[in-house]
Amino acid sequence: MANAIEVEGLRKRYGGLEVLDGVGFEVAEGEIFGLLGPNGAGKTTTVECLQGLRWADAGHLRVFGHDPRRDVRRVRGLVGSQLQESALPDRIKVWEALQLFATIEGTGRAWEPLLEEWGLAHRRNAAFGDLSGGQRQRLFIALALVGAPRLVVLDEMTTGLDPAARRDAWDLVAAVRERGTTVLLVTHFMDEAERLCDRVAVLRGGRIVGTGTPAELVRSTTSEVRVEFSAPSAFGLDFLTGIAGATTVTRRRTGVVVQGTGPLLARVGHALVERGLEPPDLRVSLPSLEDAYLRLTAPLDDPVSS
Amino acid sequence: MRVLRELTWVELKLFAREPMTVVFVLVLPVVVLYVLNGVFGDQPNPGVWEGHSPVDFYTSAYVALVVATMGVLSLPVHLASYREGGVLRRFRASALPRWTLVGAHVLVAVISGLVGSVLLTAVSVLGYDATLPRDWVGSAAAFLLVTLAFCAFGSFLGLVLRTARAAQGLGVLLFFVFMMLGGAGPPREVLPDAMVTLADVVPLTYAARALRAPWLGLPWDTAATTVMAGMLLVSVLLVAWRSRSE
Numbered sequence: 001m002a003n004a005i006e007v008e009g010l011r012k013r014y015g016g017l018e019v020l021d022g023v024g025f026e027v028a029e030g031e032i033f034g035l036l037g038p039n040g041a042g043k044t045t046t047v048e049c050l051q052g053l054r055w056a057d058a059g060h061l062r063v064f065g066h067d068p069r070r071d072v073r074r075v076r077g078l079v080g081s082q083l084q085e086s087a088l089p090d091r092i093k094v095w096e097a098l099q100l101f102a103t104i105e106g107t108g109r110a111w112e113p114l115l116e117e118w119g120l121a122h123r124r125n126a127a128f129g130d131l132s133g134g135q136r137q138r139l140f141i142a143l144a145l146v147g148a149p150r151l152v153v154l155d156e157m158t159t160g161l162d163p164a165a166r167r168d169a170w171d172l173v174a175a176v177r178e179r180g181t182t183v184l185l186v187t188h189f190m191d192e193a194e195r196l197c198d199r200v201a202v203l204r205g206g207r208i209v210g211t212g213t214p215a216e217l218v219r220s221t222t223s224e225v226r227v228e229f230s231a232p233s234a235f236g237l238d239f240l241t242g243i244a245g246a247t248t249v250t251r252r253r254t255g256v257v258v259q260g261t262g263p264l265l266a267r268v269g270h271a272l273v274e275r276g277l278e279p280p281d282l283r284v285s286l287p288s289l290e291d292a293y294l295r296l297t298a299p300l301d302d303p304v305s306s
Numbered sequence: 307m308r309v310l311r312e313l314t315w316v317e318l319k320l321f322a323r324e325p326m327t328v329v330f331v332l333v334l335p336v337v338v339l340y341v342l343n344g345v346f347g348d349q350p351n352p353g354v355w356e357g358h359s360p361v362d363f364y365t366s367a368y369v370a371l372v373v374a375t376m377g378v379l380s381l382p383v384h385l386a387s388y389r390e391g392g393v394l395r396r397f398r399a400s401a402l403p404r405w406t407l408v409g410a411h412v413l414v415a416v417i418s419g420l421v422g423s424v425l426l427t428a429v430s431v432l433g434y435d436a437t438l439p440r441d442w443v444g445s446a447a448a449f450l451l452v453t454l455a456f457c458a459f460g461s462f463l464g465l466v467l468r469t470a471r472a473a474q475g476l477g478v479l480l481f482f483v484f485m486m487l488g489g490a491g492p493p494r495e496v497l498p499d500a501m502v503t504l505a506d507v508v509p510l511t512y513a514a515r516a517l518r519a520p521w522l523g524l525p526w527d528t529a530a531t532t533v534m535a536g537m538l539l540v541s542v543l544l545v546a547w548r549s550r551s552e
Binding site for chain 2: 051053076081083086087088089090092099101103105106143147
């Protein structure tokens, strides 16, 4: 499939500070691609360079084959965006905003169905300043879609939303992709990325430190598995260290924790049953995207322990 | 053109929904002019108001005040609040051509200035038999020049001032300075010397003079027109420099 976005060797300095130091990634058409990283890693700067809102100092940038530095009008016509820290005038009404942006994008009255689709029909005549956080977010996404873009950039769209509104927003993103639109999602919520993104890239200090599907990222950074269960204190645990793949065994107040790699749950379970212990709470926690992310973004001089 | 028309229409509606600027641009000047007309009437006094009828003198001064207020109060407050709130970011990310937003704001200033001027003229003409513009074309040209000059200056203020509150504070201050010293308050002839010196640097003084000449069918006030054209030119250059360095 063709690439929606190509970035290679992207550099950007503000004053003496290197904000982007050779960022590179590709987004295929139709994907939901997540750009992850701590605050100040350069996520927003990267998407702003892609949209021609900031001037990239160096690097190869293409959005559907167009360079945002040379063809900025073309690129903005293909990209819809929901920007961090952006707003509308407080007194503009929902329908006025949609009609205005539809006119700007040259799509006439195509905004009418969006009202219904994004659950804003009953707030049609409400002023932007009177909308709830979730309604504003839905309006921004509707505005991002009003020009029928091929790529939508969503920059921290769920920051500041309550948990229910966040889940609604996730459904909306999935719905955007259903329309065939490529989505570039900037976020620092791992649950969001894990649930929505086909592929992600992790930025740290202006560089990409990991890229792939969430599962690949997890596998490439950590293979550690934890198996936990409760056991009577009289029950001897020495045999557990002999299990293939187990590295550490610790007894805690909440139960026994076995850390290691490989199919640890099956092996621990087998060994326990052999010794007549069948704990009902035997469970495994596999490394999550969050674990992988924390490893990737840990400061070099302070590695995350175990 | 469709984008400019749509944006201007939306901005006009937003302007009308903002009570503060509507009061300063469309209500307060009409009320003050009504009071002044009532106090001074239409009898010329050779010692003051440059020998004109007070009603005629003030009507042109208040038309100038309305467009100046649009420029230094309404426009910077809107632009600064757009920047502060992230509205400018939202517009920049869309396919909106760069100068359309400025163009829409200038059109809003021209249209609401025109509405204010019609209201003011109606108050003076219907209540006190003031003079309608003698030279319509000249008056329209002067009106346009003054409006553009103050809009350009206001756009610069809107780009420089960081917050809407700052823009509002400065705008209201300028409004009162303009009103008291620019020919919309006590006539220049009764001001003490120091105040006259100050009045000479208040741009509204020149705006009112530039407008008054064609309005009363007098020869063009070249000096005042030049000051307005200069203000327009300098402000446009400042805006261009400022938006380049953004």
